[in-house]
Amino acid sequence: MTGMRQAWLVARREMNERGRSPAFRASVLLMMAAVAAMLILPTLFKPGVKDVGLTGPAPPALAATIGQQARAEGTTARIHRYASLAAGERAVRQGHLDVLLTSARRLEWKGQEDQQLKAIVTTAIQLVTVRERATAAGISPAALAALLAPVPVTSVELGAVAGRSPGDETAVVVMTGVLFFCISVFGAMVLNGVLEEKASRVVEVLLARIPARTLLAGKIVGIGLLGLAQIGAIVLAALVAVTTVRSIDVPAVRGTVLAWVLIWFVLGYALYATAYGALGSLGSRAEDAQSVAGPVTAVLVAAYFAVFAMIAQPTSTLARAVSFFPLTAPMAMPGRIAMGATAWWEPVAAAFLTLAATAGLVLLAGRIYTSAILHSGPALSLKDAWRTTITRAAGTATQADAHATKTHLAKIRPRTGGSTTMTTDSTRRRLLVTVLTGIGVALGVVVALLTSDVIVGVIAGAGFIAVATQMVNLWTRHSGPPVAHH
């Protein structure tokens, strides 16, 4: 198919040109190095051996007991003896010793005390002293051993979910953050790419050769593949680092979970990049990026926070809803999978829902993009782009098509721009914003009642109002025919 070939050419250009930029290469290398460093460095600083100095009179069994206590706590204590207090303190000050024990009664540290080491040494002193006193009181060593036999106490970190620890929760937070970051970064690349093509006017040269949908699709695929390659490089760096130092032991990070994370990155990226691409076509210059893409960014951030609200309760109804709703699913579902809170069919069903939403969005976005991409001048309103189709999507111009367009265009009310129309438009807009604000407040109250959490309610209400007003602004940016060229 020539369409596929053209889309692939567009995708390949995106990868070649972006991949060639020194800034991009440097950023990939930096991120790889940062991830590897984050995993390796803590193990290098992990204190394995403690140096304990002894000076002055001490019970003969103390050194051995300190060693036993240290082993019980999972570390090693090396004992050094010093003839004088001054020599011992010098060793502490020079950093050769972690602690100096003088006359078995006083601990001297260089700076802040090490709680674990303090416990080891003081427990050893207690034990040795108790044994000495027991012997003095005539208690036999066997009887003493029976008296002092330790009661086994185990400690478990429950976390919020059975079978998952706080470590898993941290892993999920990091994972969701990475997903959010990647979708935002690569979505923004699509947005800026579309705007650059418009600003440099190269888009008209391109559209004389290929349909607008092919151009948008190729751009999204190319940047997406580049993103996957970047994520792959980072994951590779992480895997190498982990196998080198074996410092990570988190059950939430397993092969199947990572595979799902990749799948959800692709799904989430496809959804948001399509929206970014379509809205990007509404602007004319790079400076328009933030204003035209505001709603998508707002939804993306709102989705990210919605996911945070449910990490602690991955089996709640709210969490279930958030992980199925296509806009939030790409960030919410991987977390639920990692927390072991899903039946096997849930991610599959959610993935299909998101795919269906993306397919719908592709149709919408294609229409907006093809309408707006050749428009120049002030940023276009969504309404104008939706109603007037300037650009043809596919290759042929048949009379049947022309006829269909005619009837479509006939439905557009003529916008003569008289003062009366302007006033009605702005009144209608104010009314709409008021109604939406009311709905937002009501939504906030309902959510607050349902979750019995005022903060969640406020976030939901305010988020809805923010996104809704942004959409209204975008929809009615300016009133005038969208075309300046003949």
Next chain:
Amino acid sequence: MLMFDAVTKRFGPLTALDRCTFTACPGRLTGFLGPNGAGKTTAMRAVFGLVELDAGTVRWRGRPVRAADRARFGYMPEERGLYPRMRVRDQLVYMGQLSGRGAKDVTRSVDAWLERLGLAGRAADRLDRLSHGNQQRVQLIAALVNEPDLLVLDEPFSGLDPIAMGAMSDLLSGLAAKGATVLFSSHQLDLVEDLCQDVVIIEQGRIVLAGELKDLRAAVPERFIDIRYQGAAPDWSLLAPATLIEANDGRARLRVGSGGDVAAVLTTLQDSADIVSFTYQPPTLSELFCEAVAA
């Protein structure tokens, strides 16, 4: 042959193209003329499917234009644009590939064009490192990389220096001589008159004049007399049926209605002044244009 068949395009209340019908033929240069905002750019975009038509069809070789046809069309839009940070050769090869040509094949013709336009040494440079004139050349090559059968150029002469204009004229004539159909818009009527065999004049979305330039000029009943004289000016009022259009500095231009007695005018002139030269001609393209647009 490119044919506009009753093409209509409306933007809201504005009719940009109003049942436009005209043709551009292979092997010939067709000048597309009209005041600013008359609909030239919209018409050219229609050839490439960049505007959705309300009615009518653009035909190529008798059939509505298809995507496969466009692979052999070249287009230089009025608003020039390429990727500023992409290298010249990569960019042109990319454009050729998008038109369906193989990489090797298109690289060969890109290199040939770069050589011909004196840009061979800049092939590996980023586009934005080139001078404005050289960027214009690259833009032209972008329209030519797929060896087009139809070349549509929106204001190809705007912003060119006289030497570049000459080169562009030669290049377009050469392409037409090899059988290409060339349609271009311009405001430089003298240049179009020298270069084009056919013209199309559009005004407020309507085609007001279209056809072979020679025939269009001949079809106008009026003729024009240009004279040069020495010494005192002749008495213009004696020259009926000729009327004076302008006179200064030993030159004058007169209009004669159809059937006017030119010999009598010449005799009268010779009696009343020292005439150096006398030419009798149909109107210039400028006059045709002003006449057509004013009507």
